[in-house]
Amino acid sequence: MNILEWAFGKRMTPAERLRKNQRLLDKAIRELDQQRVKLEKQEKALVAQIRQSAQKGQMGACKIQAKDLVRTRRYIDKFYGMKSQLQKISLRLQTYRTNEQMMQAMKGATMALGSMNRTMNLPSLQRIAMEFERENDIMEQRQEMMDDAIDDAMDVGAEEEGDEIVEQVLEEIGVDLSQALGETPSGLQSQSVPETKIAQAVGGEGGGADPGDDDLQARLDSLRR
Numbered sequence: 001m002n003i004l005e006w007a008f009g010k011r012m013t014p015a016e017r018l019r020k021n022q023r024l025l026d027k028a029i030r031e032l033d034q035q036r037v038k039l040e041k042q043e044k045a046l047v048a049q050i051r052q053s054a055q056k057g058q059m060g061a062c063k064i065q066a067k068d069l070v071r072t073r074r075y076i077d078k079f080y081g082m083k084s085q086l087q088k089i090s091l092r093l094q095t096y097r098t099n100e101q102m103m104q105a106m107k108g109a110t111m112a113l114g115s116m117n118r119t120m121n122l123p124s125l126q127r128i129a130m131e132f133e134r135e136n137d138i139m140e141q142r143q144e145m146m147d148d149a150i151d152d153a154m155d156v157g158a159e160e161e162g163d164e165i166v167e168q169v170l171e172e173i174g175v176d177l178s179q180a181l182g183e184t185p186s187g188l189q190s191q192s193v194p195e196t197k198i199a200q201a202v203g204g205e206g207g208g209a210d211p212g213d214d215d216l217q218a219r220l221d222s223l224r225r
Contacts, residue, residue: 015097022090022097046069
């Protein structure tokens with residue numbers, strides 16, 4: 001502590017001065033509320049006294065008590081007005097304090113951004129980004145190779161397992177796989193094509209030949225001669 005602070009007190013910052021004034025205003029508002037509550041109690045007591053004096057016929061005392069009641073009610077109204085004014089000042093101080101805090105925060109953010117801009121090296125960032133992209137591509141290629149190798153390893157024996165599953169399913173439903181795939185339908189073996197129909201189809205000898213075909217055969221024989 002230097003001599004000036006010892007003689008005149010420590011110099012307060014604006015934020016500290018605002019907090020101090022805010023505390024004083026809050027204290028004053030609490031004291032006003034306490035006084036107002038006391039006056040309201042006194043008002044109720046005066047009303048009761050005025051009723052008692054009127055019932056007893058003491059009109060002089062009743063008038064004096066009525067004047068006290070009027071003054072008490074005026075003071076209650078004044079306390080309400082004073083409290084309203086103090087709250088108005090307190091809100092203004094709170095608004096100013098909030099604005100001051102916002103300005104300090106913006107100031108700090110501005111300094112931080114300036115420092116970051118001064119330390120930021122764009123060529124270095126570009127180089128880092130390119131290296132990251134290259135390494136990422138290499139990693140993706142290796143991952144694809146590993147996925148292919150795993151798929152190949154998993155496919156080994158898949159066909160045999162599939163056949164076993166099919167056999168199990170067919171056994172459950174009462175069908176033999178070898179019979180289902182190897183047997184030839186009996187209808188195809190029993191059916192035979194007549195030789196006459198085959199001869200007619202290829203133009204060979206057979207009964208019921210078409211006269212047009214005989215005419216065509218005669219022309220071919222004449223050309224051969």
